[in-house]
Amino acid sequence: MGYKVVVVGATGNVGREMLNILDERQFPVDEIAALASRKSLGTEVSFGETTLKTKDLDTFDFTGWDIALFAIGSEATKTYAPKAASQGCVVIDNSSLYRYDPDVPLVVPEVNPEAVEGYAKKNIIANPNCSTAQMVVALKPLHDRAKIKRVVVSTYQSVSGSGKEAIDELWDQTKSIYNPTDDFKRKVYPKQIAFNVIPHIDVFMDDGSTKEEWKMVAETKKIVDSSIKVTATCVRVPVFVGHSEAINIEFEEFLDEDEARDILREAPGIMVIDKREDGGYVTPIECVGDFATFISRIRQDSTIDNGLNLWCVSDNLRKGAALNAVQIAETLGNRVLKKA
Incomplete structure (x- = not known):
């Protein structure tokens, strides 16, 4: 006996990935x-081998359905997630709407699977921000060994994190540079993204950080440990899919790089590719379509x-969004619903 599953926002990048990963x-x-x-509509x-025709979210009755994977923006989620939850369907939400709600668990299954058991307060589970999800997968096994005091992270985030229009913008701008007869388009980003980097993701806050940077701080504390200090600089780069992060970690006690490498090799959801030679590391283009979070360049910081x-x-469309949501559904099924 299996589950009755709804994918909300099935025509978007993340919704399609959810269907693929299921x-x-x-x-x-x-x-x-x-x-x-x-x-x-339609x-x-x-x-898989089945073709589905989309149904109307506005009139859909969630009664009798077990799990709904939401891949729509916060405004629409605000309307439809409570409706689904009130009709008995557990919502796994990919938007930012519920991430900081104390009554809604924020879950990365490799890190805090037990948190899914708190879903019943609102019948909703939140999926973290894409940049946070991959980072905490790497932090948790190291934190369990040596306890992390502080994290300094710089992200290099692909345009797919901004949706299909951003992918099109990078493609169109790149073509226009090589073919001056093409129109140069800038609709999604405040500056040119092709052959450039933009140190600005989401809106600016009063302290000078961006909302994306704030999310990494708040979500890491909620998922891993509230005592960890985090500072982030989030940068958009001209890559279609795949987020990269340079992470500096300060522990309460010494952790040798070789032991850290061994710990990460054994940790769930992680693939270590770390050879000190040309090409002995993973780049974003190599992670596309993969389930793993890849770790390279592990080394002591002597400063x-x-x-x-x-x-x-x-892959931000997978671990950063769709894969993590499906893993939450798996965890929910194994620990709570237990129908399959």
Whole structure:
């Protein structure tokens, strides 16, 4: 006996990935529905060998459905997630709407799987920000060994984190540079993204940080340990898919780089590729389509006591969004619902 699953926002990048990953991981689905807004009504999406026609989110009755994977913006989620939850369907939400709600668990299954058991307060579980998800997968096993005091992270985030229009913008700008007859388009980003980097993701806050940077701080504390100090600089780079992070970690006690490497090799969801030679590391283009979070460039930081540096790369549409949501559904099924 499997689950009745709804994918909300099934025509978007993340929604389509959710459908792909549910099939790839052979999630026990008895029945599946793909929902979208009225403007996308009837659009066909794939679930393995099956073609689904999207149904109208506005009129859909969630009664009798077990799990809804939400991949729509916060405004729409504010309307439809409580509706689904009130009709008995557990919502796993990819937006930022519920991440900081104390009554909603924020879950990365390799890090805090037990947190799913707190879903019942609102019948909702939150999926973290893409940049946070991959980082905490790397931090947790090291924190368990040596306790982390402080993290300094610089991110190099792909345009797919801003949606399909951003992917199109990078593509169009790149073409226009090589072909001056093409129109130069800038709609998504405040500055040119092609052959450039932009140190600005989400809105600016009063202290000079951006909302994306604040999210990494707040979410790491909620998922891993509230005592960890985090400072982040988040940068958009001209890469289509795959987020990269340079992470500096300060521990309460010394952790040797070789031991850290061994710990990470044994940790769930991580693949260590760390050879000190040309090409002995992973870049974002190599992680696309993969489930793993890749770790490279593990080395001591001699400028501080008990310091370590590492390079972290992951497919942001997968671990940063769709994969993590499906893993939450798996964890929920194994620990709570237990139907399959």
